[in-house]
Amino acid sequence: MPSPDELKRRIEAAIPGARAEVRDLTGGGDHFQATVAAPGFAGLSRIEQHRLVYDVFGDEVGGAIHALSLRTRAADPHDQPVPSQ
Amino acid sequence: MTDHETRDDNPIRAAIREAIEEHSTILFMKGTPEQPACGFSARTVAALQSLGVPFAAVDVLPDPRIRQELSAISNWPTIPQLFVGRELVGGCDIVTEMYESGELAEVLGVPESAGGRPAPAADAPAPGLQVENRLG
Numbered sequence: 001m002p003s004p005d006e007l008k009r010r011i012e013a014a015i016p017g018a019r020a021e022v023r024d025l026t027g028g029g030d031h032f033q034a035t036v037a038a039p040g041f042a043g044l045s046r047i048e049q050h051r052l053v054y055d056v057f058g059d060e061v062g063g064a065i066h067a068l069s070l071r072t073r074a075a076d077p078h079d080q081p082v083p084s085q
Numbered sequence: 086m087t088d089h090e091t092r093d094d095n096p097i098r099a100a101i102r103e104a105i106e107e108h109s110t111i112l113f114m115k116g117t118p119e120q121p122a123c124g125f126s127a128r129t130v131a132a133l134q135s136l137g138v139p140f141a142a143v144d145v146l147p148d149p150r151i152r153q154e155l156s157a158i159s160n161w162p163t164i165p166q167l168f169v170g171r172e173l174v175g176g177c178d179i180v181t182e183m184y185e186s187g188e189l190a191e192v193l194g195v196p197e198s199a200g201g202r203p204a205p206a207a208d209a210p211a212p213g214l215q216v217e218n219r220l221g
Contacts (some may be wrong), residue, residue: 019117031123032198045172046175046179046183047161047173047175048174050175050178050179051160051161054161054163055164059162061162061163062162067125067163068163069125069177069178070178071178071182
């Protein structure tokens with residue numbers, strides 16, 4: 001069962017310069033909310049930004065990860081970590 | 086109907102494409118606008134309804150292939166999915182964010198003042214499982 005820390009690490013490893021905050025919304029290990037900021041998001045639409053994050057997990061979204069709620073934004077490479085909500 | 090047809094040009098994919106082309110605002114969701122079967126679908130419906138926008142709705146639950154083919158077309162893994170003018174606008178997160186910022190009203194061509202907090206969807210018996218045309 002994926003943990004918020006695991007999701008955070010995978011997002012940050014897969015998307016260059018990304019800072020992610022991930023919460024387990026239900027405590028059940030399958031509904032997550034992630035806030036992701038990455039310099040590479042600059043100039044991309046929300047759809048494109050979210051796709052980059054979904055792509056990290058492939059078929060797991062909708063499978064082991066039942067729901068992954070996203071908020072994304074472009075970030076300066078040396079930005080502070082995004083605040084958790 | 087048999088399970089999991091994988092042909093590229095299967096009838097379900099064609100029907101989905103046709104629905105997206107025929108309806109300027111169409112929501113693929115779990116359940117119906119009157120009886121959403123998932124909180125994310127319910128929130129998306131509530132945002133659209135609070136803007137007073139007519140929209141077509143397709144329930145993806147009756148056949149798993151609907152969801153499968155839709156995601157193949159849209160390159161988007163989750164449900165709901167809102168299309169406006171044949172373009173994927175987003176799922177619940179993006180629609181909610183755009184609703185709050187006023188962008189959704191803009192995309193849908195309604196005055197921003199029509200906004201407000203999304204109202205809970207009304208509880209009513211679910212109609213049939215076809216495309217529900219709310220454009221009339």
